[in-house]
Amino acid sequence: MKILVKKGNLAEAKSQAIILTFFEDQKKLAGAALQIDQKSGGLISELIKNRDFEAKQSQVSVIYTRDLLPAKRIALLGLGKSAEADLDKIRGAFAKVMQHLRSINIKEAATSIDWKLIAETKEKIVQAVVEGALLGLYQYNPYKTVGREDIKEMEQLNIICEGKDFNLIEKEVKKTQIITGAVCFVRDLVSAPSNEMTPSILAKKAQGIGRKKGITCKVLDKARMKELGMNSFLSVASGSNEEPKFIILEYSGAKKSEAPIVLVGKGLTFDSGGISIKPADKMDEMKTDMSGGAAVMGAVMAASNLQLPLNIVGLIPATENMLGGTAYRPGDILKSYSGKTIEVINTDAEGRLILADALSYASKYKPAAIIDVATLTGACIVALGDDVIGMLGTDDKLKSEINRAAKATGELVWELPLWESYSELIKSDIADYKNSGGRAAGTITAAAFLSKFVGDFPWVHLDIAGPAWRAKDITYIPKGASGVTVRLLVEFLRNRVKK
Ligand code: BES
Ligand code: MN
Ligand code: ZN
Numbered sequence: 001m002k003i004l005v006k007k008g009n010l011a012e013a014k015s016q017a018i019i020l021t022f023f024e025d026q027k028k029l030a031g032a033a034l035q036i037d038q039k040s041g042g043l044i045s046e047l048i049k050n051r052d053f054e055a056k057q058s059q060v061s062v063i064y065t066r067d068l069l070p071a072k073r074i075a076l077l078g079l080g081k082s083a084e085a086d087l088d089k090i091r092g093a094f095a096k097v098m099q100h101l102r103s104i105n106i107k108e109a110a111t112s113i114d115w116k117l118i119a120e121t122k123e124k125i126v127q128a129v130v131e132g133a134l135l136g137l138y139q140y141n142p143y144k145t146v147g148r149e150d151i152k153e154m155e156q157l158n159i160i161c162e163g164k165d166f167n168l169i170e171k172e173v174k175k176t177q178i179i180t181g182a183v184c185f186v187r188d189l190v191s192a193p194s195n196e197m198t199p200s201i202l203a204k205k206a207q208g209i210g211r212k213k214g215i216t217c218k219v220l221d222k223a224r225m226k227e228l229g230m231n232s233f234l235s236v237a238s239g240s241n242e243e244p245k246f247i248i249l250e251y252s253g254a255k256k257s258e259a260p261i262v263l264v265g266k267g268l269t270f271d272s273g274g275i276s277i278k279p280a281d282k283m284d285e286m287k288t289d290m291s292g293g294a295a296v297m298g299a300v301m302a303a304s305n306l307q308l309p310l311n312i313v314g315l316i317p318a319t320e321n322m323l324g325g326t327a328y329r330p331g332d333i334l335k336s337y338s339g340k341t342i343e344v345i346n347t348d349a350e351g352r353l354i355l356a357d358a359l360s361y362a363s364k365y366k367p368a369a370i371i372d373v374a375t376l377t378g379a380c381i382v383a384l385g386d387d388v389i390g391m392l393g394t395d396d397k398l399k400s401e402i403n404r405a406a407k408a409t410g411e412l413v414w415e416l417p418l419w420e421s422y423s424e425l426i427k428s429d430i431a432d433y434k435n436s437g438g439r440a441a442g443t444i445t446a447a448a449f450l451s452k453f454v455g456d457f458p459w460v461h462l463d464i465a466g467p468a469w470r471a472k473d474i475t476y477i478p479k480g481a482s483g484v485t486v487r488l489l490v491e492f493l494r495n496r497v498k499k
Contacts, residue, residue: 001137002156003130003177005170010160011035015110017062017073019097020044021117022055023082032112040068044076056080057089058096058475062104075101075109085118088410090128092475095136102137102154110158113169122165124408126172127179131487133157134180136476140191175306179490182302183483189294190468190481194270194287199318202269202290203245206316209301214253220246232336233317233357236350239274239327240320246358247293249300249314253307259368260311261496263300263489264358266351266374267293267318274321274347275329288481289351291468292373293318299489306490308497313365317354321347333431337361338453341431349436351376352446356453363455369398370459371492372450373485379442380463384414387467387474389484392418392447393460402460405491411484413462422448462488 010018010032020033029037029045037044043063047053053061057080062073077097079085101109113129115122137154144151161169189197189205203219210217222243225234230246237244247267250260268289272278278286293316300314328334332344334353338360342353351374362370380390389406391413393399399415406413425437425445433452437445447461467484470477 001154003173005159007163007166008160010112011039013110013160014070016106017075017101017109018071019075019077019111021077021079023079024055025082058093060097060100087128091132094129094132095476098133098137102152108156110160112160123172126169127176130173130176132476138184138478178305179302182298183486186294186298186483186486187481190288190291197269198242199245199269202318203247206247206297212304214304215251218248230337230357232334233354235328235334236321236353237319239322239324242320244319247316251300251304251312253309254311258311260313260365262313262362262365262367262370263296264315264372265293265296267316269320271321275323275327276347288469289375291375295373295485298486302490303493308493315358317358321350343428343431343434345434345436352449359453367457370457373462375465375468376463377443377446377465380465387412389413390443390463391415395458398458398460405488409487409491411488416444418447
């Protein structure tokens with residue numbers, strides 16, 4: 001959908017539907033709403049008086065203007081109680097109204113933004129409105145061939161403003177479109193089925209990003225990884241006929257001498273569990289096991305489009321985890337890229353094996369920080385549910401930066417402890433470590449395992465097993481791939497610039 005910023009007055013806008021926001025506890029109409037109510041002979045106040053519209057969070061009521069206004073319809077949008085309003089409620093409400101208008105075959109709408117909605121900067125409010133609208137309208141339908149003519153699409157949203165805000169809004173809309181574009185790019189990658197999102201195809205997508213200014217993309221093939229000794233990663237790949245790829249995206253937005261931020265993403269294009277095979281139920285969802293890798297690609301892409309003055313590296317080990325005569329086995333001992341040895345207890349604990357080599361590889365950049373993103377453990381869903389990202393790490397400052405970005409973006413993050421004692425659970429009798437510590441504290445022992453392969457750099461691990469894939473629609477995340485952590489990482493990076 002296109003978003004155009006226009007100078008003018010909403011009451012004068014010729015539009016299919018003008019969107020007006022209201023609070024539940026709002027005593028009287030003000031601003032554009034008051035003007036429109038007066039011009040339309042009290043259309044809005046009548047609805048409110050009769051309590052057809054109570055302005056509950058994300059409530060939508062559409063009324064016809066019957067030529068009393070240039071606009072054909074008014075869409076009243078509820079924002080709930082004013083004291084409880086925040087950026088995420090704004091995102092959710094704008095997603096809802098746009099989805100509603102789309103469902104009644106409207107292709108174009110107009111709104112203006114009330115700066116008094118919440119106590120946030122104008123930039124953040126514009127961002128929330130645009131994110132809500134664009135992320136909420138996302139749909140994935142490249143494989144639908146029957147009934148394509150019924151697919152509805154919103155084409156245009158006009159943001160009408162006073163002249164003095166025009167530049168600010170236009171600039172912020174552009175930035176937000178870069179971010180939502182990256183989120184939707186990631187949703188597309190994750191939604192794609194594993195037969196059409198192999199490691200090679202994922203690598204091609206990364207090379208596509210690499211054609212952008214300031215980014216280079218290198219892809220290490222199997223032979224090169226063998227030379228380098230990435231045996232932990234290669235063992236996971238050994239059961240698959242698809243060649244593994246180690247994707248390296250380097251974005252240079254700052255001086256060469258400046259230490260980069262390294263983002264590492266788990267890129268399992270399909271996780272069958274390997275010899276320790278998963279149950280059939282929901283195995284199809286394991287096409288999403290590259291969500292972390294995709295999110296890293298999206299974040300690097302957005303950072304470059306925003307021209308952030310930072311150096312950023314994205315590392316994405318990409319492979320399938322399959323079974324077969326050449327597959328790795330429980331009991332195998334692997335020599336990782338770092339030289340440390342790993343006893344395989346469970347071939348389904350494969351994410352940590354590929355990340356181990358990628359995290360060790362990150363050391364060569366002498367990074368300012370390392371953040372890895374992975375659909376790593378089912379245990380994280382047990383602990384925190386479907387909505388929440390699990391965070392573990394060794395650096396309090398980096399964790400607080402992530403927490404700050406989480407609050408701004410509404411991507412919920414909760415920290416789990418990573419005390420040294422948990423490392424006892426991943427000690428192997430005959431190798432340095434084992435790849436599974438059993439059921440207890442599964443998310444933590446996975447992170448403890450990763451920590452053994454991170455050099456002496458500030459590091460945070462984000463487990464997105466829950467929120468990467470949504471079983472049902474929630475506010476501005478239509479069911480399916482969420483693109484989670486793209487906005488979180490971009491916000492984190494933008495905050496790094498401001499320092
Ligand atoms: N990719 C899975 C984790 C996962 C499960 C993500 C459900 C999203 C939804 C991961 O590779 C895995 O299988 N982890 C095992 C680890 C165990 C064998 C130690 C798990 O969580 O059961
Ligand atoms: Mn697995
Ligand atoms: Zn996995």
